[in-house]
Amino acid sequence: MNPALLTIAIIIIPFLTIAQTEKSLQPIVAGSEQYQELKASGELNTLIENGIKIIVPQNPISSTQKVKEYEGGTPLPQIFASACYGYTPPTTPSQTPALSALDDGTIGPISIPFSFCLYGTNYTQFYVNGNGNVTFTNGFITYTSSGFPTALTEMLAPFWGDVDFNGAPGGQGGLYYEVQSDYVKVHWVDVGYYSSHYDKLNTFELIFTDGNATILPPGKNVGFLYDDMNWTTGDASGGTNGFGGSPATVGVNKGDGIDFIQVGLFDQPGNAYDGPQGSNDGVDWLDNKSFFWNVCNSTNQEPSFVGIDICDTVRVCVGDTVQLDITFLANDVTDSSWASIDTTNVSGLTINSNTSGNGSNSCIIFSTFIATINNVGTHVVSYSTWDNGTPPDTINFTITIVVDTISLLPTITGDTTYCPGDSVLLNATIGFDSYLWNTSASDTLDSIYVTQGSYTVQGFLGGCSVTTPPFIVTESPAPIVNITGSAIICFGDSALLNATSGYDTYLWSTSTNDTLDSVYVTQGNYTVTVTDSLGCKEISSPFNVVMFIPVNTITGQIPFCPNETITISSVSGFSSYLWNTGSTTQSITVGAGEYIVTVTDGNGCTDIDTLVLVAEPAPLANFTIDPLTQGGTNQPITFTDASTISFGNVTSWAWDFDVTSIGGANPSFANTQGPHIILYSLQGTYSVSLTVIADNNCQGIFMSEYLIVDDIIVPTIFTPNGDSHNEFLVFKNLEFHSGNKLVVFNRWGGKVFEQENYANDWNGDGNSVGTYYFILTVEDLEEIIKGTITILK
Numbered sequence: 001m002n003p004a005l006l007t008i009a010i011i012i013i014p015f016l017t018i019a020q021t022e023k024s025l026q027p028i029v030a031g032s033e034q035y036q037e038l039k040a041s042g043e044l045n046t047l048i049e050n051g052i053k054i055i056v057p058q059n060p061i062s063s064t065q066k067v068k069e070y071e072g073g074t075p076l077p078q079i080f081a082s083a084c085y086g087y088t089p090p091t092t093p094s095q096t097p098a099l100s101a102l103d104d105g106t107i108g109p110i111s112i113p114f115s116f117c118l119y120g121t122n123y124t125q126f127y128v129n130g131n132g133n134v135t136f137t138n139g140f141i142t143y144t145s146s147g148f149p150t151a152l153t154e155m156l157a158p159f160w161g162d163v164d165f166n167g168a169p170g171g172q173g174g175l176y177y178e179v180q181s182d183y184v185k186v187h188w189v190d191v192g193y194y195s196s197h198y199d200k201l202n203t204f205e206l207i208f209t210d211g212n213a214t215i216l217p218p219g220k221n222v223g224f225l226y227d228d229m230n231w232t233t234g235d236a237s238g239g240t241n242g243f244g245g246s247p248a249t250v251g252v253n254k255g256d257g258i259d260f261i262q263v264g265l266f267d268q269p270g271n272a273y274d275g276p277q278g279s280n281d282g283v284d285w286l287d288n289k290s291f292f293w294n295v296c297n298s299t300n301q302e303p304s305f306v307g308i309d310i311c312d313t314v315r316v317c318v319g320d321t322v323q324l325d326i327t328f329l330a331n332d333v334t335d336s337s338w339a340s341i342d343t344t345n346v347s348g349l350t351i352n353s354n355t356s357g358n359g360s361n362s363c364i365i366f367s368t369f370i371a372t373i374n375n376v377g378t379h380v381v382s383y384s385t386w387d388n389g390t391p392p393d394t395i396n397f398t399i400t401i402v403v404d405t406i407s408l409l410p411t412i413t414g415d416t417t418y419c420p421g422d423s424v425l426l427n428a429t430i431g432f433d434s435y436l437w438n439t440s441a442s443d444t445l446d447s448i449y450v451t452q453g454s455y456t457v458q459g460f461l462g463g464c465s466v467t468t469p470p471f472i473v474t475e476s477p478a479p480i481v482n483i484t485g486s487a488i489i490c491f492g493d494s495a496l497l498n499a500t501s502g503y504d505t506y507l508w509s510t511s512t513n514d515t516l517d518s519v520y521v522t523q524g525n526y527t528v529t530v531t532d533s534l535g536c537k538e539i540s541s542p543f544n545v546v547m548f549i550p551v552n553t554i555t556g557q558i559p560f561c562p563n564e565t566i567t568i569s570s571v572s573g574f575s576s577y578l579w580n581t582g583s584t585t586q587s588i589t590v591g592a593g594e595y596i597v598t599v600t601d602g603n604g605c606t607d608i609d610t611l612v613l614v615a616e617p618a619p620l621a622n623f624t625i626d627p628l629t630q631g632g633t634n635q636p637i638t639f640t641d642a643s644t645i646s647f648g649n650v651t652s653w654a655w656d657f658d659v660t661s662i663g664g665a666n667p668s669f670a671n672t673q674g675p676h677i678i679l680y681s682l683q684g685t686y687s688v689s690l691t692v693i694a695d696n697n698c699q700g701i702f703m704s705e706y707l708i709v710d711d712i713i714v715p716t717i718f719t720p721n722g723d724s725h726n727e728f729l730v731f732k733n734l735e736f737h738s739g740n741k742l743v744v745f746n747r748w749g750g751k752v753f754e755q756e757n758y759a760n761d762w763n764g765d766g767n768s769v770g771t772y773y774f775i776l777t778v779e780d781l782e783e784i785i786k787g788t789i790t791i792l793k
Contacts, residue, residue, distance in 0.1 A: 106139030162234025194234030490605030
């Protein structure tokens, strides 16, 4: 690998969406509540088919896509590859993926640092689509798979189904991609299915390359690689518990409705699979499989094979029988396929049958290999398969068979000495099919307990066996052990105790699981039992650990109002203080809230105390106004205090009846509870405030706007004659009222003028001198204003 390419970029993908229709229906925002409701009800598929537009919240793709009818065509073949090119997780799998709240997402375009060839077209950008596929011209959000071929778009679809990333538990639902100089990887890791189901998860990977990258088998530029697959269909695609409904599609699509590769359509659990063109398949069949193609050439492709991996080496022992059954698939339903097997110098291989096939019936070779002592070694079996396509094409590959003798030699390990009254565990080399010790015909495990004596074990593997030399066990004497470590600990801490090193095993009094030469403990008395290399045991003297606990309390709480502060303190005499505010002093000045201080004493022991400060209740200032929403000039307006307090009493009031200083309030101020009657001499919107203080000295403020406006004055005549005087039909005070509508009719009932929110700007529009009738509707007036108006010139 090029050293410059060792830095891998793992990117957690946020999702975007694109529109998928050209028809001008009311658009829907992808990921919106409306989008999710329509998808959950099953109506969204119908709307998309009828041309509904999907609006992208950000980074939209402007081009649209239209579903075209399938015009028939020829699927390209598939090649089933081996675990030597199997699924690998993202480069940094510990990184938790970020999950988008936007369903059916896509991101792109993403630049490709090489030219990717798909059916003769080179692409230098791609789109990662959340629903298990990658496209190159536009992003693609369709969540219900339609199978291949389709004219919707070009596509690499390792698993086109309704993937759901929203609300995944435990950090599940990751989507990653990495771009290198000669390949691109896209990972869907532990993803669930719509709507927010994570009882079943799928993990799969897409790789596409410049055709030369060594990450794929030679000559291939696309790979689909699978880990564990458990579901096929989301709820909105007719699925129930992840299965049924519209099947998920696996394959490659040119986008012309003709050329495609289809591995299968998956809608059920299990391993059912009868080829790309057969019945719908079981998703478990994909587990740990890999598929590779060269999708650049749109002409005839070589036949494909199923049943053995492209770089397999079969290892067998003497006496084993291996069944080698390989199925070859033609790349077109009209093509026929044939295969041959070369058994030259391959002793023990028998061809049971060799049947030719076509696009509907596969070509199959059944063969059997028997490993014997006479064919120990390495054998290479060569296969060829060809079709009668245009032009005809051939693929050759080999399988290596290695017949092993029993190269594994058994040995005995364990203590050669032990203490009186004990026994020794002897272990034979693991990896044999079975064992036989010289102690008894019933001792057939890979280990045995013994006392003093001479012992052998016979190991059996692949029809062969071998016996070890004698292993001698004798008795011997006992060890000495002491415990060292800290005898003082703080509350919540632990002490590291160490036993005398150099012994084979340790067993502390704390737990049968504590078998190292050191252990972390809390307060108490402890011993350790050691065993030396001779198997002898000894128990140490007790070691006592004492715990120190400092006491910390926060003081200084006194009553205070909201937005005020007080000073609180921890106990003096500690070595250090640390508050949750970041302060490191003994005392801090704060307002309402929760405060935590951690203190440390001279032994390094800490204690934590918490104090919650609650402010005194402040009064809630309020008042009422009569008339309620508006009044006229010089009309008495009554302001009545309506302030409340949860505890205590209001003792002070301060009124300001003209905060905005319009100048029409009389009086402008008051400092009693009221009620207060105010006269306003000028029209306008007045801001009125009330400040109240309770007997705990806490205050509250309330402000409200009030409109002073007079009645509308209706004119009788206006003269639009160009002398700049009385040129317009003006209703005095109309501008102080909310929305209106004016309609004017001539004396024969014909409408000559109409305007919403009339702004006193009609000049008669050239109508002749005479009398006209008008209707003026004002939203904040109950009655409609009607009358006549005369135009003179």
